Amino acid sequence: MSNENTASNMDKILLAGEFALSVLRRVKTGEMTVEQALSDAEAQWNTAVAEAGDLRRLGHGDE
C-alpha cells in the first residue's frame, strides 16, 4: 500500500510538472510577426476544438 501511495504521489508530481512546463512554453520571448502569431493561434484554436470535442466524448464509451 505504501508503495502504491508513493507511486500515486509521484504521478501527481509528474503531471503537475508537465503542466507547469506547458504553461511556461506559452511565455513567448522575442518578437513574433503578426502572421506568425495568427498562424500559431489558428493551429492552437483548431487543436483546442478537436481536443475539447474528444474531452466531451471521454467517459461515454463511444470514443
Place this chain on the structure above:
Amino acid sequence: MKILRTMFLMIAVYAVILTTVACDQNQIRKAAKASDSLSGLTLDAVRATKQAFESGAISLSQKDALADKLLILARGGQTFNAAVKQLSVSGADGMTPDKWQTIERLFDAQVITPFLAFLAQTTGINNSANLSAAIKLIRISVLTIARVFGGNQAITERINRETNQFAAIRFARNKEMIYV
C-alpha cells in the same frame, strides 16, 4: 511663405496618417499575439480538465459541463482569430474604425461571454491544482487582451465584476503574467 505653409501642412497630414496607421498596426499586432496566448491557455485548460477527470478530481457530469463550455470558447476563438487575420491582410486601406469595432464586438461575444460561462461552471471546483491554475491564467489573459481594445473599459469592468464573485479565483496583482 505660401510654399512653406503648404509644406508644413503636408508634413502634418502625413504625420497624422503615419500615426494612425502605426497605431492600427500595433492594435492588430497585440490582438494577434493575444489570440496566440489565449488559444494556448484554452488548450491547457482542456488538458487540465481531462487530467482532473482521469484523476477523479471531478465527476463525469462536471467534466461534460466544462468540456461543453471549453468547446464554445475554442470555437469562438477560431472566429475571433479569423476576423483579426482578415483585418491584418486587408492592409492599411481596409483598417477602418467600424471594422475594429466589429473585432471588439466579436471578442465580446465569441471570447468573453463563453469564457464567463466556463468560469461559472468551475465554481466549487478547487481540488485540482492544474485546473485552478489554468482558470487563473485564462482570466489574466482575457483581462490583458481586453486592454488591447483601447478605451473599452466596459469589457474590463464586466470581466472584473462577473469574475470577482468566484471565490475560487484569487487574483494576485503582483503575480500577473503579461503575455501581450
